[in-house]
Each structure stands twice: as C-alpha cells, then as structure tokens.
Amino acid sequence: MSEYRQKKIAMINDLSGYGRCSLTVAIPIISAMKVQCCPVPTSILSNHTGFPVYFFDDYTEKMPSYIEKWKELDLSFDGIVSGFLGSEAQIAIVMDMIRKFGGEETRVIIDPIMGDHGQTYATFTPSMCRRMKDLVSMGDIVTPNLTEACILTGRPFRKKGWTREELKTMAADIQAMGPESVVITGVNQGGYLVNVVAEGRREVTFPKTIRVGQERPGTGDVFSSVVAAAAVRGWDLEEGVRLAASFVKKCIRRSEELDIPAANGVCFEELLDVLVRAVHQG
Ligand SMILES: Nc1ncnc2c1ncn2[C@@H]1O[C@H](COP(=O)(O)OP(=O)(O)O)[C@@H](O)[C@H]1O
Ligand SMILES: Cc1ncc(COP(=O)(O)O)c(C=O)c1O
Numbered sequence: 001m002s003e004y005r006q007k008k009i010a011m012i013n014d015l016s017g018y019g020r021c022s023l024t025v026a027i028p029i030i031s032a033m034k035v036q037c038c039p040v041p042t043s044i045l046s047n048h049t050g051f052p053v054y055f056f057d058d059y060t061e062k063m064p065s066y067i068e069k070w071k072e073l074d075l076s077f078d079g080i081v082s083g084f085l086g087s088e089a090q091i092a093i094v095m096d097m098i099r100k101f102g103g104e105e106t107r108v109i110i111d112p113i114m115g116d117h118g119q120t121y122a123t124f125t126p127s128m129c130r131r132m133k134d135l136v137s138m139g140d141i142v143t144p145n146l147t148e149a150c151i152l153t154g155r156p157f158r159k160k161g162w163t164r165e166e167l168k169t170m171a172a173d174i175q176a177m178g179p180e181s182v183v184i185t186g187v188n189q190g191g192y193l194v195n196v197v198a199e200g201r202r203e204v205t206f207p208k209t210i211r212v213g214q215e216r217p218g219t220g221d222v223f224s225s226v227v228a229a230a231a232v233r234g235w236d237l238e239e240g241v242r243l244a245a246s247f248v249k250k251c252i253r254r255s256e257e258l259d260i261p262a263a264n265g266v267c268f269e270e271l272l273d274v275l276v277r278a279v280h281q282g
Contacts, residue, residue, distance in 0.1 A: 007232040008036040010070075010101065012094055013083035013221075015039070016054075018047035020265030021218035022083055026225040029268060032275040033229035038077070040067065040097070042090055050217050050263050058086065063093045071100055079232040081109045082135070083221060086123060091131040098138050107231050110139035110179070111224045115147045118157035137178035141231055143224050145186045149174065160188045164206060171198035181237050185223060195245055199237040207238065209245045213252040218265035223248050226275065235282060243278050250274060 009030055013022040023039050030037035040063065046055035059066075080101060082094045102108055112132050114124050129151055136142050136152060150157045153173045167184060174182045175198055184196040192208040223244045230240030251266035260267050 006034065006036060007078040008038060008076075009079040009081055009228060009232060010038050010040055010077045010097075011081050011083070011225075011228075012040040012042060012085075012097070013081075014043045014045060014086075015041045016045040016048040019051065019217060019263060020268070021048050021221050025218050025221040025265070025268065026081070026083070028272065029222060029225040029275065030229045032272040033226070033233065033279050034276075035079075035229045035232055038075075042084065043086055048217055048265075060087060060089050060093070063090070064096075067093070067097050067100070075101075076103065077101055077106055079107045079109060079228055081111070081224070081228045083111050083224065084113045085132075088125075088128050088131050091128065091135050095135055095138060102138070107140050107228075108138060109141045109143070109224070109228045109231060110136055111143045111220065112136050112148050112152065113220070114144075114151055116145060118147050118150075118159065120147075120151065133177065136174070139179040141181045141183070141227070141237065142174060142179045143183045143185060143227060144174070145220065146184060146188075149182075149184045152177070162187060164204075167194075167196045167206070168198070168204045171196050171204060174198075183227065183237065183241055185220070193245070195241050197238045197241050205238055207242050207245065209249050212249055213256045214262050216252060216255065216262050216265050219248050219252065222251060222266060222268055230282075233279070233282070239282070243275075247271065247274060 011026045015023045027037045041059050043059050044057045085091050098108055115121050149170055153170050171182045181199045187194040193211050194206050194208040198204045226244035226247055227240045250271050251268045254270050255266045
C-alpha cells in the first residue's frame with residue numbers, strides 16, 4: 001500500500017451557479033491540486049451579485065445540522081478554509097466548526113472577505129467586522145486584501161504609496177491577533193501587484209506580479225484556493241503565493257484572449273493543467 005495520504009479541505013463558501021466565484025472556483029482548483037475539496041455552502045445563488053439580477057437562498061439555519069452530521073461521521077480535515085460569510089451568525093458557526101474540527105494538524109485558512117478598494121461591502125456591518133477579527137484570531141493563515149488588512153488593523157486606507165516597513169508592521173499587527181502567517185494581497189506598486197508574505201518568524205517577502213487586464217470577480221477565490229491547497233500539501237507559504245499569483249495572472253490573460261465578459265470571471269478551466277504540473281513538480 002502507498003504511504004501517500006491524500007489531503008482534504010473543508011471549504012466554507014457560497015455556491016454561485018454562474019459567474020465563476022467561491023465554490024465553483026474552489027472545488028475544481030483544489031481538486032486539480034490533488035486535494036479533496038468538501039464544500040460547506042453558506043448560501044446558494046443562481047449567479048454572483050455582480051449581475052443585474054440573482055436568486056439568493058441563505059443557508060445559515062441549515063449549516064449547523066450539516067456540520068453536525070460531519071461530526072457524527074467523525075470526519076477530519078487537513079484544512080478548513082472560510083471564504084465569503086454573509087452574517088454574524090455565519091461567522092459564529094464557522095468559529096464553532098473550527099473549535100470542533102480544528103486539530104493540531106489542521107491548517108485553518110481565513111479569507112476575511114469584508115471589502116475592496118478602501119470600502120466595506122454593503123452587507124458588512126461594523127459589528128460583523130468586529131466578529132471577523134475574532135474569526136481571524138483562530139486562523140493559521142489569513143489572506144486579507146489591502147482594504148481588509150486596513151480594516152483589521154484600524155488603519156486608514158490608501159490606494160498606493162505604502163512602504164515596505166509599513167506593510168511589514170501591518171502584517172505583524174495581524175499576526176499579533178493570532179495567525180501564524182499572513183498574506184496581504186493586491187498592493188499596488190506601479191504596474192505591479194505585490195503580495196506581502198509574512199510566514200511565521202521568517203523575514204517578510206514581497207513577491208510581485210505584473211498587473212494585467214481588467215478587474216474580474218472571483219480572482220480572490222482563485223488566489224486563496226491555490227494558497228490553501230498548497231498549504232495543506234505542505235508547501236512554504238511563499239511558494240503557494242507565487243503559484244497563486246502567477247496562476248491568477250495567466251487566467252486573466254487567457255480570459256482577455258478569449259474575450260470572456262468580465263462579469264463571467266476568469267476562465268481558469270483552460271489552465272488547470274498548470275496547477276496539475278506544479279503539483280507534480282512540487
Ligand atoms: N489584474 C491582475 N493582474 C495580475 N494579478 C492579479 C490581478 N488581480 C489579482 N491578481 C492576483 O491575485 C491576488 C488576489 O487578488 P485581490 O484582488 O487582492 O483579491 P481579492 O478579490 O481578495 O480582493 C493579487 O494579490 C494578485 O497576486
Ligand atoms: C456571492 C459572491 N461570492 C463571491 C464573489 C466573488 O468575490 P471576489 O471578486 O472578491 O473574489 C462575488 C462577487 O460578486 C459574489 O457575488
């Protein structure tokens with residue numbers, strides 16, 4: 001029998017049927033990296049909210065019974081990943097799930113989705129932001145974008161002009177809240193996007209990729225799915241971030257080549273072989 005044991009991630013996120021985001025991105029990407037992805041749906045939408053109309057069914061009340069069955073079955077996970085959460089109740093449910101399933105060997109990865117471009121999302125109230133800080137404190141790896149990092153640390157948002165020293169201190173402030181490691185994504189620097197990688201006590205690094213194409217929904221989900229799968233596979237965080245950033249860039253480029261409307265996200269399906277190869281080599 002092989003000594004290899006396949007890894008599994010419990011992925012808490014919404015299911016948007018059309019538009020490539022959240023679970024419809026996470027499941028194929030994590031699977032391509034040879035990690036089993038087990039969804040915990042937070043809500044079901046016909047398509048993401050960037051379209052003019054959508055059907056939305058909140059799953060909050062059903063989540064505890066769903067998760068309880070996993071406990072009765074004595075399931076365990078190498079990773080628990082949380083993505084978009086729609087209410088304080090959902091944040092509390094995720095915290096409870098981490099308490100129940102998070103062992104020594106379980107990497108808890110929190111994408112503290114709260115806002116972008118210096119603004120919180122309309123659904124995010126100040127008390128949800130406070131609760132998100134409690135959830136962040138339970139994470140091993142946290143992946144805020146620059147806006148979210150500012151919200152978490154109480155800093156005023158600036159679109160650009162961040163020095164490395166400022167970014168290092170901001171990452172350290174988030175680490176001081178509990179997580180071992182932090183990735184601050186989407187920091188603008190000229191024509192580049194920088195990811196600030198603070199992994200444990202290692203020297204902070206600033207890998208950057210050239211910014212391409214127009215903004216598309218779901219790129220954050222693509223990025224955090226690759227980072228999460230790489231983390232449970234035991235990669236160094238910086239390696240996972242480099243793969244994630246280069247993959248997002250390739251997906252945006254390919255989407256532009258194929259003239260995919262921006263609302264439809266990125267056509268990552270065209271490029272899953274990149275992840276399969278990276279896992280073979282890694
Ligand atoms: N237009 C882009 N060109 C190249 N890389 C991108 C682009 N947009 C996003 N990325 C990559 O994906 C990462 C996550 O994107 P970001 O927009 O920060 O996520 P979120 O959706 O969480 O705000 C970025 O740090 C960057 O590495
Ligand atoms: C329900 C839902 N989930 C996820 C996303 C994707 O978010 P992001 O672009 O931050 O990855 C969207 C974007 O509109 C959304 O409406």
